Amino acid sequence: MGALVTLELPDDSPARDLPWIVTFGPLDEEEEWEPVVCGPYERPHALALAESVVADEDLMAVVEPLLPHVTVEEIRGEIAAARIVAEDEQAEAADAAEFGDYDDDIDVAGHDDHAVVEPTPPRARKRSAPAWSA
Template sequence: MGALVTLELPDDSPAHTMPWIITFGPLGEQDGDWEPVVCGPYERAHALALAETVVADEELMAVVEPLLTLITVEEIRAELAATQAAGDEDPGDYGDLDDLVGGGADAEPQERHVEPSPPPSPEEVRAGMARIASMLTTRS
């Protein structure tokens, strides 16, 4: 069984409507030296279900995260600056990430078995991608 890492979001988070990607990679150093595989974009529910299904049977790590649809250099620079400023405020505090992966270096690892959601059908994924494409091409 592999590991799935993602953000735990409140129900009203705007990130739910963003496109999401999955990055599959080795679970640990002993699992070989290979380049991660990035898949997507997907709707969040589809990304989670696909990642859960793959890592349920494989010794892999899957990171499911939102894809920022930044389309200008200025937007990208602003996002980078905001992220860097947040990191400068407390470089030792990774916030919710510590809760996600087990509380940091001093914490005991926590394992949680999650039954994978049924993966979406290819038709559902294509429909989700069409919705994402529509959102990306109509963004003002």
């Protein structure tokens, strides 16, 4: 059995009326082959096709709308946004490689978010004579 990934949309979302595509790819990272893109379809048809295919095979299906970019500026904007996301992911991966991934080192099993922490009493100070008296 495979996996299906799609957007959760409100019922009145205008994206529901867009054409949708399905991209099938390997579910296992060890498998390497070019994803297969199918469509465009209406959203319910795309979801039904994707569900049918991944039900029988270990594949990932991504169901997403086609965004109709009609100007060169819109297309360049999407390319720039994709590049920024890729650069951010590369920077995060480089930081994790250099500094380590510490998310797994946090012990939250014994952590209580509602624990009451008592303040420590202030340290006693030695009294000294004021600097102005001599």
